[in-house]
Amino acid sequence: MSKEKTAKKGAPKRKKRSLKAGRGALFLLSVVLFMSAVVRVFSGTGAAIAKEVAELTKEDTHVEAPVDPIACMADEDLNALIAALRTREKSVEEKELEIAEKLAIVDVARAEIEESFKALEIAETRLAATMATSNTAAEDDLARLTSVYESMKPKDAAALFEAMAPDFAAGFLGRMRADAAGEIMAGLPPEFAYTISVILAGRNANAPSE
Template identity: 55%
Template sequence: MLTAFQDREARLQERELALRDRMQALRVADQEIERKMAALTTAEEELRQTLALADTAAEDDLTRLTKVYENMKPKQAAALFEEMDPHFAAGFLARMRPEIAAAVMAGLSPGAAHTFSVVLAGRNANVPSE
């Protein structure tokens, strides 16, 4: 019986050592997961800042180009707009001051003016109203 108890005690000690090893491995794995999560959080914030910078740069470029078109003679701008994709040109017309956009539209061919008007009118057609 003493031998059975000693065997059982030895098995329990082996299991306890195995559990300790397993717990240590879990702690190491948990630390690694925390380290990787921190790195991912940092990378996500850096990406968010980069995207914000890119959005700002793109908006600045559009604003600058819109001002270039606004400062052109309406007939010259109209000639350029005639060559552009209607959605692209309509985007600039929408950003322009209304009196300048009107002068450019007056310089367009009737077909182009109609196309740009349709694009402008339909830009927000699918926006939910409620």
């Protein structure tokens, strides 16, 4: 009897202990699940925030960073650009060489022209000297002929002057002394003497007056 009562009394206590233990386990399990959910939520939020920050940083970097056009070009376009630049450089070098050759030709031509001018100046100087010598010689010859005509007899000189052209005869008579020229004019035919007189008068009229 006592054992049955004792067993009846102990049964509710064990049942209460079992309930308490079950509730404790459920509480611990709930806490674990709640913490796990919190960790997941915060870890997902952190990942989302980190991803958003990374995207914003990437956008800011993309906006602020300078764009290199050469880096953005394709290899084919870059090779084409390099080839075009090399072709342009070669063309410029060829033109520079052509201009240099033309300048060299111009320099040679200029040197030849300068030499030609120098030779021409020398020739002109020689020609002027020759003409001066010729003029002097001609003047000397005329002076001698004039002296010869003056020393001739007027009659003989008149016959000689009559055979000359009027201009030529007037030239000599104009250089002769007045007395010798007068005697020769007296021995000439009247028409010829008149023609010579007109020529001499015309020369004196054109001569500058003092």
